[in-house]
Structures are given as structure tokens and as C-alpha cells.
Amino acid sequence: MTFYTLNYIQNNQNTDRAIFYVLTLIATVAMIIFTILYLRNRFATRYRDLGIIALLFLLLFVGTQYEKYTQINMQKSQATQIIPFIKSVARDENVKPSDVLVNSTTLVNGMIVRVDSKNVDYQLNLNDDRNTYTLTQAHVIDHRVDVRN
Known part of the structure; x- marks a missing residue:
């Protein structure tokens, strides 16, 4: 069973988004280059096609970023509750x-x-309004735990 400390919950709200930023930048630069090449030689339609492919990749990366952004915001709001x-x-x-x-x-x-510090486990029972709770003592079967700090 994995347990999390308060320090872990507060510090691990950010995810590494550098890869998506680099891929988005590459797709943007590629789209700009292919657009310029297409505008210089309008008869070479391969540049137009490559520009469209770069645009689709850019839209894919932006959509993925938006999904991660909403997911991170939801996690942050839930972390502010815990x-x-x-x-x-x-x-x-x-x-x-x-x-x-x-x-x-x-x-x-x-x-x-x-x-x-007391070596005691409790099970959380939340009220419907999530403003009150009760803790009932619980007994775990497997006492081996992984603590994430």
C-alpha cells in the first residue's frame, strides 16, 4: 500500500511539461518553414502538405497541453481539499x-x-457536504507500506 505525506502532496502538483513545449515549438517552426517554402514556390505542393502535417501536429500538441492543463487544475483543487x-x-x-x-x-x-507516530490506521467517512468527517479505526492486512515523501 502506498501512503503520501503532506510534503509530497504539496510539492508534487507540477508535472514535467518540457517535452510538450519542445515538440510544440518544433511543430510551430516546421509549419512556418514549410509555409515560407510553399509561398516561395507555389507549384511545389509537397511543402503545403508538409505544412498541413506540421499544423496537425501542432494542434495535437496544443490539445494535449490543454488536457494536461485541465487535469493539473483539477488535481490542484482536489489537493487543496486534502x-x-x-x-x-x-x-x-x-x-x-x-x-x-x-x-x-x-x-x-x-x-x-x-x-x-501512533502507528494507528483509520478509515475516512466523509459527510455529504464534505465539511465534516469521521475516522473509524481500521486494520490493514498487509503492513508493508511505501511512503512517498
Whole structure:
């Protein structure tokens, strides 16, 4: 079972988008070059076709970037929900927030919360309005865990 610390949730909201930026830049430059070559020699339609292919790649990369952008925004909004929850559990259990581990990076009903310093596991039961919760003691079968800091 994988558990996440508050530090991991706060710091790992960004994904590496450098590859998409480079590919988008390459597709843009290729489209511009093929457009210039086509405009210099309008009878060479291969440049027009290559420019259209570069444009399609550019649209594909931009669409992928937009999808990742919306996904990252959704993850950030869900992470903003779990951070106060972890701090609340730490305050209620009288431990540091770094001692509270969760098995999900988003606030979901039924997730396992581990208070590491007390070596106790709880199952989260969220109310319908997601403003209140109850923790019931849980017993995990496999005690081997992977903690992501």
C-alpha cells in the first residue's frame, strides 16, 4: 500500500511539461518553414502538405497541453481539499502534520489515514457536504507500506 505525506502532496502538483513545449515549438517552426517554402514556390505542393502535417501536429500538441492543463487544475483543487484535512487530523491527534499519512492524493471517502507516530490506521467517512468527517479505526492486512515523501 502506498501512503503520501503532506510534503509530497504539496510539492508534487507540477508535472514535467518540457517535452510538450519542445515538440510544440518544433511543430510551430516546421509549419512556418514549410509555409515560407510553399509561398516561395507555389507549384511545389509537397511543402503545403508538409505544412498541413506540421499544423496537425501542432494542434495535437496544443490539445494535449490543454488536457494536461485541465487535469493539473483539477488535481490542484482536489489537493487543496486534502491539505486542510491532513492538518485537521494532525491537530485532533496532537501530532505534527508530517506524521499523518494518507493513501490517496485526493480527498475520497473510504481512504486510509495513518498516524505514523501512533502507528494507528483509520478509515475516512466523509459527510455529504464534505465539511465534516469521521475516522473509524481500521486494520490493514498487509503492513508493508511505501511512503512517498
